[in-house]
Amino acid sequence: MSTILKIEHLSHRYSSSWAVRDLNIEISQNGIVGLLGSNGAGKSTTMNIICGVLNQTEGKVLIDGFDIREQPEAAKKNIGFLPQTPPLYTDFTIDEYLHYTANLRAMEKSKTKAAVEHVKERCGLSHFSSRLIKNLSGGYRQRVGIAQAVIHKPKLVVLDEPTNGLD
Numbered sequence: 001m002s003t004i005l006k007i008e009h010l011s012h013r014y015s016s017s018w019a020v021r022d023l024n025i026e027i028s029q030n031g032i033v034g035l036l037g038s039n040g041a042g043k044s045t046t047m048n049i050i051c052g053v054l055n056q057t058e059g060k061v062l063i064d065g066f067d068i069r070e071q072p073e074a075a076k077k078n079i080g081f082l083p084q085t086p087p088l089y090t091d092f093t094i095d096e097y098l099h100y101t102a103n104l105r106a107m108e109k110s111k112t113k114a115a116v117e118h119v120k121e122r123c124g125l126s127h128f129s130s131r132l133i134k135n136l137s138g139g140y141r142q143r144v145g146i147a148q149a150v151i152h153k154p155k156l157v158v159l160d161e162p163t164n165g166l167d
Contacts, residue, residue, distance in 0.1 A: 002028065002029050003026055003027065003028055003029070003062075003064075003065075004027055004028065004029045004063065004064055004078070004155050004156050005025065005026070005027040005050065005061075005062070005063060005156055006025070006026050006027075006060075006061075006062040007023055007024060007025040007026070007046075007050070007059065007060070007061050007062075008024060008059055008060045008061075008062075009022055009023075009024060009058060009059040009060070010022070010023040010024070010046070010049065010056055010058070010059035010060070010061065011023070011056065011057050011058040011059055012042070012045055012046075012049060012054070012056050012057045012058075013057045014045075019040075019042040019045040020042040020045055020046055020049070020056075022059075023042075023046065023059070027156075029155060035047070043160070044083075044084060044160050047081075047083075047158050047160050048083070049061060049068075050063070050068070050079075050158055051068075051076070051079055051081040051158055052068045052069075052072050052075065052076055052079075053081075053083070055069060056069075061075075062075075063075040063076075063078050063079060063155075063156060064078045064155055064156070066078070077105075077106075077152075077154075078154055078155040078156055079154050079155075079156050079157075079158060080148075080149035080150050080151075080152065080154035080156070080157040080158070081149055081157075081158045081159075082145045082146055082148075082149040082157075082158070082159045082160065082162055083160050084160040084161045084164070086141060086142060086144065086145030086148075087145070087148075088133050088141060088144060088145065089133065090132065090133045090134035091132065091133075091134065092132070092133055093129065093130050093131060093132055093133070094120065094125055094128055094129050094130070094131060094133065094136075094144055094147075095116060095120075095129045095130060097133060097144060097148065098116045098119060098120065098144075098147060098148060098151060099112060099116055101148040101151055102115055102116060102151050102152065105151065105152040107151070107152050115151050115152070115153075116151070119147040119148075119150060119151050120147065122147070122150075123143040123144070123146055123147040124143060125140070125143055125144065125147060128140065137165075138164075138165035139165045139166045141165070142162070142163075142164060142165045142166050143166070146159070146162060
């Protein structure tokens with residue numbers, strides 16, 4: 001089975017304290033993996049490094065064989081990410097936002113409409129297509145966040161606190 005994520009000797013320091021120290025993980029392409037730990041254990045820091053939001057102090061992160069620091073564009077094409085606080089533009093409708101995120105991920109224009117409809121259906125958002133995100137409940141905002149993370153069918157989906165606010 002092929003490896004989608006390989007982390008080698010990952011460490012990250014904030015100022016004088018280590019958030020992550022010498023972490024090694026290898027994850028195959030199929031399955032679900034969870035990071036468990038107490039508050040402040042470095043879970044969100046690790047996810048931000050994996051997704052290229054934060055540069056590690058030491059170590060290496062490979063996404064489908066691509067080094068996130070050396071080949072960020074190639075690595076990030078394989079990642080869908082929902083941070084702890086969803087990155088939503090609340091003055092957009094759901095449709096506008098999902099088309100926007102598909103464009104950010106350089107999806108082929110001819111596939112965008114079908115991808116938007118697919119993720120809306122999968123995330124239970126179809127009946128709110130034209131509603132402004134700012135007028136959605138917290139749970140529906142979280143669903144929009146999940147939809148944007150998977151719209152481009154990434155090989156690796158990283159979700160930080162994905163059930164926050166879900167009903």
